[in-house]
Amino acid sequence: MSQLAIIYRKELLETWRNRKWIWIPLVFILMGVMQPISTYFMPQILKMSTMPAGTVIQIPTPSGAETVVKALSQYNLIGLLVLVLAFMGSVSGERQHGVLQLVMVKPVSFTMYVLAKWLSAVSVSLVSLLLGYVATWYYTEQLVGRVPFLRILSSGAVYALWILLVLALTIMLSSLFDSAMATAFIALAGAALLSVFTSLFHIQWSPGNIPSMAEQLVLAGKADSGFVASMLITVALVGVFLALAAWVFQRRDVV
Amino acid sequence: MALLEVTNLAKSYGSVEAVKGISFHIESGRCVSLLGPNGAGKTTVLKMLARLTSPTSGQIKFDVPHPQDVRSYIGYLPQQPAFHEWMTANEFLEYIGRLSNIQRSEVLTRRDKVLEMVGLKDVARRKIGGFSGGMRQRLGIAQALIHRPRLLIMDEPVSALDPVGRREVLELMGEIRQETTILYSTHVLHDAEEISDDILILVQGQIVVDGDLPGVRMQFQQPMVKIQGEVTLEPWHSVWARIPGIQLVTGSGAWVELTVEDLAGARNAILQSLTEQNIPVRSVEFGLTSLEDLFMKVVKS
16 A cells, blocks of 8 residues: 555544534534525525514525535635634644644655545545535525436536645645644635636636536536636646645754 | 665755764664764754755765665654554554555565564554554554565664663564664663664764774773762862873862773872862772763764
């Protein structure tokens, strides 16, 4: 078994023992199914609240696809926050704690170490996304309206790429900074800025388009032009971030 | 050729020169202690040898079959070893052993062997989070030995331990030195005298003494007279300082130490001074300076 597999296995064991394998999927499931459930119960909720007599509230009933999109935007807001916070100390934590000394004094490849860290974060995150998204789809079908499952799959796969990118950025920052807070702040600010600039200047090939493309895939079943370009650029950026992470990691003294 | 050859090794942190271009070598099979006061740069030197910190300049050469990644040949015990607290001792040693590119079956036998050696066999299935300081130190030694290193580097292996733990670790080191070369840092001179073959004294980033223990003793040891009085002996310091052959008068209160160049010549003069001046003496001891005296001398100079 290669070093990558050894470290990856240890990471999986660690994320299992510190319950990340339980609470992160739970957060994604809860966040997702909240949307169809609140849509379904909205009329009752409104009825229960005391309104002045004669108030007329007209809310267009959202479609199934719109409900799923709401869940996606929750993932993009709170889900990313949760993932970044969960993995912000991935490298810097081991460095600060001191156990990195015992690991790096053995003939361990810096690249494999960083790669294993990223892969384990990706494993937890994508499983959480999958479970959460499928649960959202199920409740939406049951309570709100039909959404083709193929659209769910394609948009989830596209959105997964965005998560890969954010996690690669997080791991890179974590091997650069000792402060986990700095890592979280810069990773989240970076993702937010990328999205803002992308929509401000209509950069079609930007990775920042991915969340909105995922939404379009749900709503319309197809994405904008620039889809392929932004996918390719995202994959390339993931590679760049990981290579940078290994490079930064190697250049820094372990202690 | 020596197992380890260090040439002009230097490390600066900003404008602070922690290690100022030191050169030394370590022969295979020796137990070498790196002595020095706190802040002398001992830890920095050891971390550079373990490839955890990169030198600002200088060379470190290992005489090993595959010098591309010398980390395979080094076992390292940091001053305060930190582990994955959520792992058991067994799991941690297996993890570290596998990272050293050893086959799984061999790691398992090796793991049991080192655990038995350091006396942690009974707690092998317990979480490291509940280990005491002494157990951590021994687990640290176990992980450093798991891949049969050629050189075992230990940073202050006994400093943080209580007398019992200290004794245990020293005995363990006595066993380990039969199999592998050891380089360890300490500021406890007594330990260095007890188990090392060679000593290196590092003061302010520079090596001031380097040699095998008997040689260093021979070179630096001087005859010395220790006098204890009934009252303070300070008034007579000047009397002794005037005796020819006495190099140094140190001590305070009822104790005084006279470092002597030629004991045969000075012995009578010292004894005479005691009777002539009617000094209330309790004990007089003629002996040799210890490593501690040497250490104090080089650190202060």
